[in-house]
Amino acid sequence: xxxxxxxxxxxxxxxxxxxxxxxxxxxxxxxxxxxxxxxxxxxxxxxxxxxxxxxxxxxxxxxxxxxxxxxxxxxxxxxxxxxxxxxxxxxxxxxxxxxxxxxxxxxxxxxxx
Amino acid sequence: xxxxxxxxxxxxxxxxxxxxxxxxxxxxxxxxxxxxxxxxxxxxxxxxxxxxxxxxxxxxxxxxxxxxxxxxxxxxxxxxxxxxxxxxxxxxxxxxxxxxxxxxxxxxxxxx
Numbered sequence: 001x002x003x004x005x006x007x008x009x010x011x012x013x014x015x016x017x018x019x020x021x022x023x024x025x026x027x028x029x030x031x032x033x034x035x036x037x038x039x040x041x042x043x044x045x046x047x048x049x050x051x052x053x054x055x056x057x058x059x060x061x062x063x064x065x066x067x068x069x070x071x072x073x074x075x076x077x078x079x080x081x082x083x084x085x086x087x088x089x090x091x092x093x094x095x096x097x098x099x100x101x102x103x104x105x106x107x108x109x110x111x112x113x
Numbered sequence: 114x115x116x117x118x119x120x121x122x123x124x125x126x127x128x129x130x131x132x133x134x135x136x137x138x139x140x141x142x143x144x145x146x147x148x149x150x151x152x153x154x155x156x157x158x159x160x161x162x163x164x165x166x167x168x169x170x171x172x173x174x175x176x177x178x179x180x181x182x183x184x185x186x187x188x189x190x191x192x193x194x195x196x197x198x199x200x201x202x203x204x205x206x207x208x209x210x211x212x213x214x215x216x217x218x219x220x221x222x223x224x225x
Contacts, residue, residue, distance in 0.1 A: 006156075042202060042215035043157070056212060090156055102147060102204075102213060106156040 002027060006091050006105035014113055015081060021108045023074040023091030031100065032074040034066060035090040037107070043090055049074060050096065081112045115140045115207050119216035126193055127224050134188040134219045136203035141181045143207040148177050148188050151200045151218070160201075161188070193223045 004025045013019050023032065031050050035043035048056035049068040063085075065077040074091055088107045094100035116139045126132050136146070145164045149157040161170045161177040163186070169178040176189040186203060200220045204213040 002159075004156075042217055043213075045212045048212065058212075088154070092157075101145075101159060101162040103159060104149070104157040107154075109154065 002103050004091055004093055004103050004105035006089075006108050008108060009106065010109045010111075012111045012113060013078065013081065015083075017081075018077070018079045020078065021076040021089055021091075021110075023076075023105055024072055025093040025103070026072055027093060027103065028071075029093035029100070029103075030071060030096040031094050032068060033092040033094075033102075034064075034074070034076050035092060035104075037088045037090055047076075078110075081110075083112050086111045115143075115205060115214045117203060117205055117214050117216040119201075119203060119219050121219060122217065123220040123222075125222040125224065128193060128195060130193050130223075131189070131191050132193055132221075134190070134201050134203075134221070136186040136188070136216055138184045138186075138205055138207075138214075140207060141184055143181065143205045145206045146177075146179055146186050147204050147206070147213070148175075148186075149202045149204065151202060153200075157202065190221075193221075195223045195225050197221060197223050 007022045034046040037043040046060045047066040052068045063080050067075040090107045091105045092102050094102040118137045120135045147162045148160040151157050163170050163179045174191040179186045200218045202218045204215045
């Protein structure tokens with residue numbers, strides 16, 4: 001099983017809402033990632049979790065809050081977002097270390113109104 | 114800072130043609146290189162992973178090569194089909210081992 005599952009697939013939220021994106025993998029990977037992708041651009045790294053601990057935070061605004069409850073789950077909590085935060089949010093996982101193949105989920109299409 | 118360039122940005126070919134997508138990078142100290150496919154509005158599908166010690170990998174009609182010394186990788190697609198139409202992204206793992214450096218992608222259209 002090389003699947004990374006993201007829910008929901010689509011999300012529309014107002015600027016005062018609080019919502020969460022969820023990601024799950026059962027490949028035994030200990031590194032999990034959140035990427036943000038705008039239209040016709042490559043994915044940009046937001047956060048990296050390694051062994052359930054946040055190891056990289058690419059200066060992302062605090063209105064995005066990641067959480068890794070266990071080795072299989074990764075959440076992204078959203079609060080007070082702006083319209084420019086509308087994008088495709090991608091979750092990925094890989095084996096620990098630099099040699100691992102990365103597997104991506106199908107993404108959550110987020111629209112902030 | 115590692116820079117990844119993909120050429121061409123867009124490519125249109127008739128069905129049945131063989132084609133080559135190019136990826137170049139500025140820092141040869143990489144751990145691995147991965148080719149992905151992305152359909153519009155969808156996630157990334159891993160196609161091939163080449164470790165730094167390898168020269169090429171093959172999967173079906175796809176062949177990816179890696180030349181670290183020249184900072185280049187190519188993705189060869191044989192006998193292209195309309196279903197191959199998508200954006201192809203190359204990405205490198207080259208520093209801490211956690212963050213992929215992506216190129217901007219090549220948008221491929223295979224016409225019937």
